[in-house]
Structure formats: structure tokens, C-alpha cells
Amino acid sequence: MTLDPQLILDSLPLIAQGLGITLKLLFYSSLFGIALAVITLLMRISGRWYLSWPAQAYIYFFRGTPILVQIFIIYYGLPQFGFIRNSILWPILREPFTCCVIALGLNSGAYVSEILRGGVLGVDKGLTEAGKALGLSSPQRFIYITAPIAIRLSLPAYSNEFISTLKATALASTVTLMDVTGVARTLVSQTYAPYEIFIAAAILYLAFAWISYVALAWLEARASRYVKKGN
């Protein structure tokens, strides 16, 4: 079995046709995930059981089940119910793309919410006390003291989560989307050169994961400007 490097190079531009869908999936689901994460976090730290309990149930479900199954439940599963097929949401839930964004966003939101919570818990209690002593209200303390520090503390873990979401977009190919993986699978069924074509796809993902990693590391360095460097 020999590997044909030329074929890897030749298939790169073909597979790159799927990059648009992959990146759109990544962008929308990350955005959706962050929004969900913030809402969930606020519900969890609200101190009211009727808010924190549903938030915890949501996190528990989406962290405890495979993303593939979550995508299937939303894309294949929801149309089982007549009221969904007749609702105004149907045009959204009929499309594999939007279903994937919803599933990936829900999944990522559960993880990011836990990451943010870790960041909030990592903020020195003395700082919020200082805020109290200065007479800041509870929302003021959260917005001006806790949140900026928590975001900085959360960035390294978020960087990993972002790359996980990137990898998870590859599952969209299972519901007929022509993302990078979808295009690669189609090409393989035509050419039957699985090594070369899947390796070419893997290279695209690795390159983008690396770019994301560097970009987030830069963001982290910027956010940590005021932190005293160790020697």
C-alpha cells in the first residue's frame, strides 16, 4: 500500500469546497453556544432553584450524551411530532444546516457554561468584597469585577472547547451536509482512495485548528496584559 502524495495535493482544493459550510457551522454554533452558556451561567448562579435546576438538567443531558445522537434527535427526531411540522419553526427545523447549528450550539453551550462557571468561581472573593465595600450593586460587581476576570480565566479552556466544536462540525456530514468531511466522503465513494482523501481533509482541519489555537492564545495574552508575569 503506497500513499500518493500527489493525490493528497490534488484533492485539497476539491475538499476545500466544503470549507465554507464547515466554517459557517463553526461560526454560528459557537456564537449560539456562547449566548446559551451565558444565559445558563446566570441561571445557575442566580440562587433560585427554579432557574438553576433547569440549567443543570440541560448541562447534564448535553454533556452526558454523544453529539451524534443529539444531532439525530433534532434532525430526524423532532419531525416525529405533528405540532412541530405545523409550527412556524418548521422551515428552520427542516434544514440539516440549521439543525446542526442548533445541536452543536446546544452542546457547546453546556460545556462553555461549565467553563465560565469555573472562571467565576476562580475569581478571588476578596475582589467582590472590595466591590461591596465600595458600594457596588450585585449586577455592577458581576459586570465590572467578576465577569472580566472570569473571562480571562476561562480563555484557555475555551480554546480547547472551540477546537472541539470545530471537530464536531464534521458530524454534519452524517445528515447529508456537504462540509469538508461530507465532500471528502463523497470523493472517497467516487475514487476509492480513502487514505489520501481523508488525510487531505484531516490536514485542513488541523490547519484550521492550529489557526484557532494561535488566535485564541493571542487573545489570552492580550486579556492577561495586567497580570504580573512569573519569572
Added chain:
Amino acid sequence: MSGTQPVIVLDRVCKNFGAFRALTNVSLSVSKGEKLVVCGPSGSGKSTMIRCINRLEEHDGGRIIVNGHELTKDSRNIDAVRREVGMVFQNFNLFPHLTVIKNLMLAPRLVRHKNKDEARAVAMKYLERVRIPNQADKYPSQLSGGQQQRVAIARALCMNPEIMLFDEPTSALDPEMIAEVLDVMTDLAREGMTMVCVTHEMGFARSVADKIVFMDAGEIVEAATPEAFFTKPQTERARQFLSQILAH
């Protein structure tokens, strides 16, 4: 008081960390039963010197002979020296995952191949010596710093060493716990153990040491009896050091 045959000999020992010269031509000899206290400002090479004696650091030049074994790359000699030399660290370094008694039994069982009962008997004997037999089944994190350091001394004694090295054994302790550790060390000295102690406890040095070695910048600047060192230090560096440390 001190015997004649030297059990530790350092002959023009040198040690570099990269470009930094940690030890320069350090020569020293310790006789059987002798108590040596090493003092000096921080960064003067005291710890490096004591760590070379059981080869936690490798020296780059000169010779080190401990109990007749020269320390070279030969691992048999290193093993022999480590079996015969006990060491107590500044940060205790007790094994956190083992209870006190198991900390004490580990090396006798693995290195001396003692069976469980023998090892336990020896461990209890030394726990009584350091006056904490009732803590045997606790984990190190449940003890105070002073108790942990006494356990560390007992752990070293369980190997029945002929020489004990102490690397700033009281520096990590709260003031009220220093005395209990120094008491155990004083007992040990009275029983005739050969000891090399790096310490800033000048009261202990004065009452226990046979010889005081003062180091600065990787060199031995002065070596004298406590009497001579504390009353008539020969060098300006030693005088300065003493005035700083005794001012408190």
C-alpha cells in the same frame, strides 16, 4: 570527642550550574561521631554541598569519599552511600500517599528487604524516639509541620544510617515548632551520630557542633570550633554574617 578516621572527605570539590559556580574547591573532612554545622548566607552553596554528599547533585570536579566509597558514576557506590547516609530535607518530603508508619517502613522493606513485622517494629521504635508513636496511622497532611519533620527524621533513622545530613531542617517551620525538632536532633547528637547540618539556628550550632563551617559564594571561608567562630571570627564576611543573624 571526635574520632580519628574521617568518614566524609571532600577534596577540592567543584560544581557548576551552567555558567554559575555553585562550589569552588570545597575541601572538608568529617570524622566519625563529629557534628558539623554549615552556615552562610543564602545562595552560598551550603545546600549544594550537602546534596553532593549523597549525590543528589553530581559534582563536576574533585573527589568525594563517604564511608570509604568514592562517589563516581558507579551506581553501586551511590547505592551503598545512600544506604548508609540518612537525609532530612527542608520541606520534609514525606510521601503524601502513605501513612506515617508506611512512610517509615517503605525503605527498610524495599532496600533492606525486611519483612513487614520487622519493618513495623523498627518504625515504631523510631517513632517513639521522636515522641510521636500515636500518630503512626495518620497521613502526613494531618500532622503539624514540626511533627512532619520529626517523622522525616525517624524515616531516615529507620535505615540505621551511620551519617545524617540535615538540609535546613527547621527553615520551613513556624517558630513554636522549631524547638521540638532541634530537641530530637540534640538527642541524636548526644548518642554519637555523625551529623552534617545546614542550619541558621546558631543556638543549636553553639551547643551541639564540634566544628562550624562558614560558606560564602561557593567557598569555605572559615572552619572553626563554635567557641572560636562566635567570639573571634577571622574574616570580615563571617563577622558581617554573624552580626546580621545575631541581630535578631
Added chain:
Amino acid sequence: MADLAAWGDDFLLGTLVVLKVFVVALIMAVIFGLIGAAARLSRNRIVSGLAKVYVVTFRGAPEIIILLIFYFGIAVSLTALVQYFDPATKFVDIPPFWAGSTAIGLIVGAYMTETFRGAFLGIDHGQVESAYALGLSKFQTFFHVRVPQMWRLALPNFGNHMLSIMKDTALISVIGLEEITFVAQMATSVTRQPFTMYMTVALIYLAITTLITFGVAALEKYANRHLRGAR
């Protein structure tokens, strides 16, 4: 619900397949992780470089791509190999069970490599020194001082990796292994109740991941028993 009951046996068998893949992949992941960690810590630049490449690729490329490379790639290679000896062979099928378990084992092994390496480096060097000072050999120090402390440090991440393995098993349905997601696909095509079927899969996964979480929590409690009363 009657429809679901009819598929009860298939779901049960599918669950057993999932558990089997989990056990095999976990064993492989631990082995790859230990080898990887030893290689990463090696003083030999080539060895540690190779281990680094392993970690970066298997953590950065989507799980499904790696799985497909394994499944189709190995099948193509084996076919070529067998045809060399017996030109009459049309196609060699490789069992999806082993292709899937190995792929998951390698992926999670890359994560374990970093966990084990971190745990190994996390042990205070004074611990090793005092073991040497007591006369313990390198070998004895490794097994009596390093390993017992290492696994305590590795345990929290190790638990997360076990959950990853469990959730990754759902991917194997893509290459046709008859585990629960695959059973749900079959059942859906007959009963037309996709939501019921995929939700059943999700709940089975949720039950297993919950058990794993409790198991790891109990292990952590055991591993940290010596820290009781620590100040």
C-alpha cells in the same frame, strides 16, 4: 411505547456492544497514553517529537475522519495485501468493532498522553529526591513513589477521557457496527418514531455516563483520602 418494547432486545444487545467497545478502547487508550507520555518525556528529541506529532494530529483532527481513515484505509490496505498473495480476492472486510475500538483508543490515547505527562511532571521533585536519599532504586521510586501519586493527579482528567470514549462509541454506527445508534436507525425505518428511538439511545448513554461519573468520584475520594484534614 409498544414499538419501543419490540426493539428492547436489540437495544440491550447494542448496549453490550457499546460496553465492549468501551472496555477495549479504554485499555488501548491507557496503553497508548502511557507509551505516549513516556515518549513525550524522553530525552531523545526524535522520540519526543514523534509523540508530539501523535498528540497534535489525533487531538486536532475530527474523530469521525480518523475513524474513516482507519476503517476504509485499513480495508483497502489489507485488500491490496491479500490480493498480492491471492489475486482472486475481491475485497477484504475488516471488523468495524476492531477498527472502531482502535481508532477511539488512539484518539483518546493522545489525550491521555498529555494527562499522564502532566501528572508525571506534577509530582514534587523533592519526593523523588527523598526516595533516592533513602536508597530506593529508580525502579522502586517509580512504582512506590511516582505512580501512586501520579494516578491521583491524573484521575479527574482520566474520568473525562472515559466519558469521551463512551460518547465516541456512537460514531461507530457510521461504519456499520450494530450498537445502539445503529439499532435506532433500523428501528426508525420500521416504526417511523425517530424521536422515541434516538431519545432512548440518549438516555442509555446518559445512564452509563452517570455511572462512570459516580465511579470516578468514588475513586477520587479514595485517592485523596490522605488529604483529609489537610490545612
